[in-house]
C-alpha cells in the first residue's frame with residue numbers, strides 16, 4: 001500500500017474554505033480538517049484561509065474576468081486562494097504547482113487541473129495586477145443591508161475598510177499596563193489596553209507564561225473597566241468563557257463567580273486563571289437556571305451574532321446568514337431579565353455584546369427600560385475611560401465600532417450599557 005501523501009497547508013486551507021462557504025461552519029470549528037497537520041502548517045492553513053476570506057470579493061471579481069463557467073466549489077476555492085496569494089505577492093511557482101498538485105490528487109476534480117494551472121498562471125502573469133484598484137470587499141448583502149439601515153452607507157464602508165485591514169493584537173495587563181507595554185514593545189491605548197502590531201506566536205511573548213497579561217481586544221476590555229470593581233465586591237460573570245472579563249474582575253480583587261454552559265470553553269477559563277494565578281468560582285450551568293442572587297456587580301456578556309469581530313473572523317459573513325440571530329436576540333432579552341433579578345440592592349449590571357446590530361444592543365436596553373420602569377442606565381460609568389463622548393448613545397449606553405480609532409488600528413464592534421435600580 002502506498003503511504004498517504006501528507007496534506008499541504010494550502011490543501012487544508014482549501015478544505016477550510018469549503019467548510020466555511022459550503023457548510024456554514026466557522027474556522028474555529030476546524031480541528032477535523034487540520035488534524036493531520038503539524039503546528040506551523042496549521043497556523044499557515046488558517047492564515048491562508050483567513051486572507052482568502054478577507055479578499056474573497058476581489059478574487060471573485062478577478063476570476064470572473066478569466067473563468068467563463070464557475071467550476072465546483074472546491075476548485076473555485078483553490079482558485080480563490082491561489083489568486084489572493086498571488087495578488088498579495090506569493091511565490092508564483094510554489095502557489096501554482098502546489099494547488100495544481102492538490103487538485104490532481106483528488107479523483108473528482110483531477111480533470112480540472114489544467115484549468116487551475118491556466119487560470120493561476122494568468123493571475124501570476126498580470127490578470128491579478130488590478131488587485132489594489134478594486135473596491136474594498138463588501139460584506140454579503142444579508143449583513144450589509146441591516147447595518148446600512150442602522151449606521152448609513154458611509155459608516156458601513158468605513159467598517160468594511162477596517163475589516164479588510166484586519167486586527168492588531170490587544171492585551172490586558174494584570175496590573176501595571178505601562179510596564180507590560182514597555183516589556184512587549186506595544187502601544188498603551190487611551191483606554192489602558194496594550195496594542196501590538198508586529199507580533200509572533202502569542203505564547204512565546206515575554207510575560208505570557210508568567211501570566212502578566214492576556215489577549216483581549218481593547219473594546220472587550222471596556223465593560224469591566226467601566227464597572228471599576230473594588231476589592232471584595234461580589235461579582236457574577238454570567239457568560240464567562242474564555243474568561244477575559246473574569247480575569248479582569250479577579251485581578252481587581254473582586255470575589256468572582258463565573259458561569260458558562262460550555263464545559264469545553266470553561267476549561268479555557270480554568271487554564272487562564274491558573275496561568276495568571278487568579279481565582280474565581282467556576283460554575284458550568286445554563287445561566288437561566290442559576291438563582292443565587294445578591295451580587296454587587298453582574299456582567300452579562302451575552303451570546304450574540306459576533307458581528308463586531310469580523311476584523312478577526314472574516315469567515316463569519318460567509319459561514320452565517322443571519323437566520324439564527326432572532327433566537328439569540330430573544331435569549332439576550334431573557335438573560336437581561338434574569339440578570340437584573342440577581343443584583344444586590346444598589347448593585348450594577350453591565351450588559352454587553354460584540355455585535356454591530358442595534359437589536360442586540362441599543363434596542364435590548366431601550367426595551368428593558370420600557371419593561372422595567374424601576375431601572376435606569378448609568379452613562380457616567382463611561383466617564384474618564386479614554387473613549388470619545390460621541391460614542392455614548394441616547395439610551396445611556398456606549399457604542400463601539402470597528403471604524404473607530406482608525407488611526408490607531410481600529411477596535412472590535414461592541415455595545416455596552418450599565419443598568420441600576422432607580423432609588
Ligand SMILES: C[S@@+](CC[C@H](N)C(=O)[O-])C[C@H]1O[C@@H](n2cnc3c(N)ncnc32)[C@H](O)[C@@H]1O
Nearest residue numbers: 239240241242243244245260261262286287301
Ligand atoms: C460572548 S461569549 C463570552 C465571552 C467572555 N465573557 C469573555 O470575555 O471572554 C458568550 C458565552 O456565553 C456562553 N453561553 C451561551 N449560552 C449560555 C447560557 N444559557 N448560560 C451560560 N452561558 C451561556 C457561551 O458558551 C459563550 O462562552
